[in-house]
Amino acid sequence: MDPTSLQRLVFLTSLLSCSTNQARLTVTPSSSQVFEDERVSLRCEDASDGWTVRRNRSYENRAECGVGWGRPAGSSCTISSSDPLDSGVYWCESTEGSTSNTITITVSGxxxxxxxxxxxxxxxxxxxxxxxxxxxxxxxxxxxxxxxxxxxxxxxxxxxxxxxxxxxxxxxxxxxxxxxxxxxxxxxxxKPTTTSSPPTSTTSPPTSSPPTSTTNPPTSSPPTSTMDPTTPQPHPRFLHIVFRVICHLVVFCPYCISTFLMVSIYRERARGSDHAEQGLDDDDDDVMSAVTTEHQF
Missing domain, CATH: 2.60.40.10 (Immunoglobulins)
Known part of the structure; x- marks a missing residue:
């Protein structure tokens, strides 16, 4: 493997390690305010090697734990006896420059x-x-x-x-x-949104009472009806089919009626044409008969 490819592989590996090992800073006691002289422990959770605790104060920036303040232990830091001068913003930082969440701590005298x-x-x-x-x-x-x-x-x-x-x-x-x-x-x-369960299939609806809503299930009994409870009620799917049939009839009936009328008119016209041709044939027969009779005379 050539040196350029090796450098690219190392660079990609470092990027992946930074993205998958993001640290999270926690503090004990879990409070944003503490009394003077109280013990404060800060820890970089879910952190790999190379993460340290740093802080910003009004007169100091990015000070690392163990350099002038705190006692480091791996990716943790302990302030044995806090002082009002320890008030500031704390976070975790890796050697590559990745940072965690921040926590503001106030030490009160x-x-x-x-x-x-x-x-x-x-x-x-x-x-x-x-x-x-x-x-x-x-x-x-x-x-x-x-x-x-x-x-x-x-x-x-x-x-x-x-x-x-x-x-x-x-x-x-x-x-x-x-x-x-x-x-x-x-x-x-x-609050993170939760994905709802997939809807049930409508191809095979239950034969019992219609399903209730999953978002707000009723706790009381269903309302009473004036109809006889022993009378079977039509299924919603059956009503839907009847409604579709009626819609189809409404749409196709005018088409059928117009088609029937056109066929009837066409047949009437065809029948009138047949009668007219039959009359012409009769007239031709009469003319021929007259001609034949005159010729005989």
């Missing part, structure tokens, strides 16, 4: 944080936001979205039922005499 999902949640899921303090039990808290008060929860937990794209926004919480948490964005991803 205050006394209140909002424990919210660090990764986007699926549309239709239930999401619980927890207003945490350094106390043992979560206290009553006020929850805000985009700066507007939503409601107050006595146990510090607020659950959003069946979230949709309209629930996206910046959330925070506030505890009386303790202060409020930083804001964190809640992202909602679109």
């Amino acid at each position: 205050g006394s209140v944080i909002l424990q919210s999902p660090a990764l986007p949640v699926m549309e239709g899921d239930d999401v619980t936001l927890i207003c945490r303090t350094k106390m043992a039990a979560p206290p009553p808290a006020d929850f805000y979205k985009d700066g507007v008060l939503i409601r107050t929860e006595s146990d510090g937990h607020m659950t959003l039922l069946h979230v949709s794209r309209s629930d996206e926004g910046l959330y925070k919480c506030r505890v009386q005499s303790k202060g409020e948490s930083p804001e964190s964005r809640l992202s909602v991803s679109e």
